[in-house]
Amino acid sequence: MTVPALATRNINKRFGQLVVARDISISVPRGERYALIGPNGAGKTTLINLMTGMITPDSGQIMLGETDITHLKPDQRVKRGLVRTFQINTLFPNLSALESVTLAICERNKEAGTWWKALPSYRNDADEAYEILKSLRLGDHAYRPTRELAYGQQRLLEIALALASKPQVLLLDEPAAGVPPEESAELFSVIAELSKDISVLFIEHDMNVVFRFASRIIVMVGGAILLEGTPKEISTDPRVREVYLGGAHP
Numbered sequence: 550m551t552v553p554a555l556a557t558r559n560i561n562k563r564f565g566q567l568v569v570a571r572d573i574s575i576s577v578p579r580g581e582r583y584a585l586i587g588p589n590g591a592g593k594t595t596l597i598n599l600m601t602g603m604i605t606p607d608s609g610q611i612m613l614g615e616t617d618i619t620h621l622k623p624d625q626r627v628k629r630g631l632v633r634t635f636q637i638n639t640l641f642p643n644l645s646a647l648e649s650v651t652l653a654i655c656e657r658n659k660e661a662g663t664w665w666k667a668l669p670s671y672r673n674d675a676d677e678a679y680e681i682l683k684s685l686r687l688g689d690h691a692y693r694p695t696r697e698l699a700y701g702q703q704r705l706l707e708i709a710l711a712l713a714s715k716p717q718v719l720l721l722d723e724p725a726a727g728v729p730p731e732e733s734a735e736l737f738s739v740i741a742e743l744s745k746d747i748s749v750l751f752i753e754h755d756m757n758v759v760f761r762f763a764s765r766i767i768v769m770v771g772g773a774i775l776l777e778g779t780p781k782e783i784s785t786d787p788r789v790r791e792v793y794l795g796g797a798h799p
């Protein structure tokens with residue numbers, strides 16, 4: 550059996566009386582695009598926070614490939630290839646897209662604090678940054694200040710920054726949050742086209758986008774996994790219709 554890119558085994562977490570993760574075991578194979586859906590407060594962001602090490606599980610295990618990362622710090626997980634983006638934009642408005650991504654590559658290459666030694670490699674870093682921007686259809690905007698980019702392009706730039714860390718697994722927390730509907734399909738089509746070396750798990754509320762771009766869907770309710778399946782299975786499951794599609798979230 551092939552080893553999944555990312556897996557959790559029986560993760561549990563409570564905040565006081567509130568159970569936010571109940572015996573969660575999921576497995577994301579290499580190269581797949583998984584959607585994590587569920588009503589508000591289901592525990593989706595908490596699960597990403599557990600996987601990335603921002604919060605510690607009470608019990609259970611998190612595996613990145615064959616490595617047990619349960620006790621690694623967030624930055625150690627990033628170095629091993631588990632990288633995330635956030636619901637809220639965290640960009641530098643005055644830097645150009647190319648400068649931002651080049652800086653992120655310098656950081657990855659440990660050049661940020663020793664720039665005088667690394668001058669010759671800046672050119673390579675900038676070339677790599679440009680290739681990343683091109684792969685996300687941002688090549689034509691590489692030299693524009695971030696504040697001038699459309700919001701959907703800014704969200705793509707965040708993904709570009711995540712790609713600068715050379716992820717094996719990319720966790721995207723509502724990558725289209727705040728993006729006008731007409732830009733969100735474009736954004737997800739770019740995500741769908743990312744290299745198949747990268748596994749993607751994304752949180753998204755827009756079911757049209759989820760059904761179109763996810764290869765599999767995990768449904769969370771009340772801190773637990775309700776079920777997992779293909780878009781077709783999920784869209785026709787009466788339990789999902791009841792708890793999610795029919796109700797709690799617009």
Ligand SMILES: Nc1ncnc2c1ncn2[C@@H]1O[C@H](COP(=O)(O)OP(=O)(O)OP(=O)(O)O)[C@@H](O)[C@H]1O
Nearest residue numbers: 564567569587588589590591592593594595596769
């Ligand atoms: N640090 C914390 N301390 C206490 N409770 C928390 C903490 N973080 C999250 N929660 C609670 O855990 C539950 C799950 O929250 P979470 O943000 O993971 O849900 P979600 O499924 O991502 O929701 P949304 O779709 O609204 O983003 C919520 O009831 C939330 O209030």
